[in-house]
Amino acid sequence: MTNWKVILGIAKTHLLTKMKSTVTASLGVTFGIGAYITLVSFMTGLNKMLDDLILNQTPHIHLYNEIEPSEKQPVALYEELRGGLNVVRSIKPKQSQTKIHNALPILNHLRNDPEVKGATPQLRAQIFYISGSIELGGNLTGIEVMEEDRLSSFSDYLIAGSPEALKNTDNGILLGAGLAETMSLDIGDRVQISTIRGDVFPLKIVGIYQSGIADIDNIQSYANLKTVQRIEGEAENYITDINVKLHNLEIAAEMARSLEKKFNIKATDIREANAQFETGTNIRNTITYAVSITLLIVAGFGIYNILNMLIYEKMKDIAILKATGFSGKDVQLIFMSQALIIGVIGGLLGLIIGFMFSRLIDQVPFETEALPTISTFPVNYQPGYYLIGITFALISTFIAGYLPSTRARKIDPVKIIRGT
Numbered sequence: 001m002t003n004w005k006v007i008l009g010i011a012k013t014h015l016l017t018k019m020k021s022t023v024t025a026s027l028g029v030t031f032g033i034g035a036y037i038t039l040v041s042f043m044t045g046l047n048k049m050l051d052d053l054i055l056n057q058t059p060h061i062h063l064y065n066e067i068e069p070s071e072k073q074p075v076a077l078y079e080e081l082r083g084g085l086n087v088v089r090s091i092k093p094k095q096s097q098t099k100i101h102n103a104l105p106i107l108n109h110l111r112n113d114p115e116v117k118g119a120t121p122q123l124r125a126q127i128f129y130i131s132g133s134i135e136l137g138g139n140l141t142g143i144e145v146m147e148e149d150r151l152s153s154f155s156d157y158l159i160a161g162s163p164e165a166l167k168n169t170d171n172g173i174l175l176g177a178g179l180a181e182t183m184s185l186d187i188g189d190r191v192q193i194s195t196i197r198g199d200v201f202p203l204k205i206v207g208i209y210q211s212g213i214a215d216i217d218n219i220q221s222y223a224n225l226k227t228v229q230r231i232e233g234e235a236e237n238y239i240t241d242i243n244v245k246l247h248n249l250e251i252a253a254e255m256a257r258s259l260e261k262k263f264n265i266k267a268t269d270i271r272e273a274n275a276q277f278e279t280g281t282n283i284r285n286t287i288t289y290a291v292s293i294t295l296l297i298v299a300g301f302g303i304y305n306i307l308n309m310l311i312y313e314k315m316k317d318i319a320i321l322k323a324t325g326f327s328g329k330d331v332q333l334i335f336m337s338q339a340l341i342i343g344v345i346g347g348l349l350g351l352i353i354g355f356m357f358s359r360l361i362d363q364v365p366f367e368t369e370a371l372p373t374i375s376t377f378p379v380n381y382q383p384g385y386y387l388i389g390i391t392f393a394l395i396s397t398f399i400a401g402y403l404p405s406t407r408a409r410k411i412d413p414v415k416i417i418r419g420t
Helices: 004-017 019-055 103-111 145-152 163-167 177-182 225-232 249-263 275-313 315-323 328-362 383-409 413-418
Strands: 061-064 116-131 134-143 158-161 172-176 190-195 200-209 220-224 241-246 266-269
Touching (some): 004 019, 004 328, 019 275, 019 383, 061 249, 103 116, 103 241, 116 145, 134 145, 134 177, 134 225, 145 163, 158 163, 163 200, 163 220, 172 190, 190 225, 200 220, 220 225, 241 249, 249 266, 275 383
Parallel strands (some): 134 220, 172 200
Antiparallel strands (some): 061 241, 116 134, 116 190, 116 241, 158 200, 172 220
């Protein structure tokens, strides 16, 4: 029966008598795990911030009525031309409205679907912004602002004002930051907007919106859905877009195809709309994890080399242990225990150092006009990374200790004592 008290006592003695080697091995694990925690926390935090910048503003499924040419052209109606090759040049889109037909029943259907987290209607209108002698073209989108805030963290992109201010102001508008700067406008000021028909409406600025994408902030603004419907002279069922957020992003593509067939409407899922962005995210994540794993593997090789040298230096001690009755298994357990002790101590210190460096990075100022709500560098404190770190520390030290300890187990004490 293995006497763990004796084995651990001998392992402790070996580690203390070779303090320099012990500290070096422990530091190898510490800095390997610490660097892993710091890197993966910072890089995944940065990736999450970039993902949220795009994905928060992108619905999982976007429903709209696409304006496109008719599949069946008038020439196909002529009996004498059937079966022939008809070439039609400069095909024009068919005459149809941009509004979604039966929008309210579709919204009701989506909101009752258990897979759907929420669905919000929108009305997009092309307008001109007028302030004094300045006249700029742009877009005005009518939204249900509180629902948008719940589903897409809309308030995170307001550098001034609040969603509640827009909800409570019938003639209010959230102006894009680029527009506000160009026209020298701020909260409380009034801006006149003109529709493409020439109708002019004064609106009060109740907030400044900044998405982080300059091309959007230079043309985009938001108002209450009913306000935009009134400006456009349309009824309450006039809706041009429906944005859908799901509980499970993975079913977005499948549901989009299903909605297209069911309602005869164009449906674009988030992966289709952001294919290039998703590719960039996957590449960044792959690089992050590859570098992190490399750091851990390098730390493991360091432990292996140090334990190998430790066993070489302890040849005579091993021979004496075996000569006094310790079995090869006991000797192996002694060196395995040393490796695991180094792994536990180095791993725990690595987690602490990694957390400290992450906190330090988290306090570094990071201010940019593209990301108005971010004041410091983003860091992801997900507990899973710390669990992976300590687990790898134990596994790497176990493997690093197993190989040299197997060699120690097979040492012939007679040859060592004889010096052969």
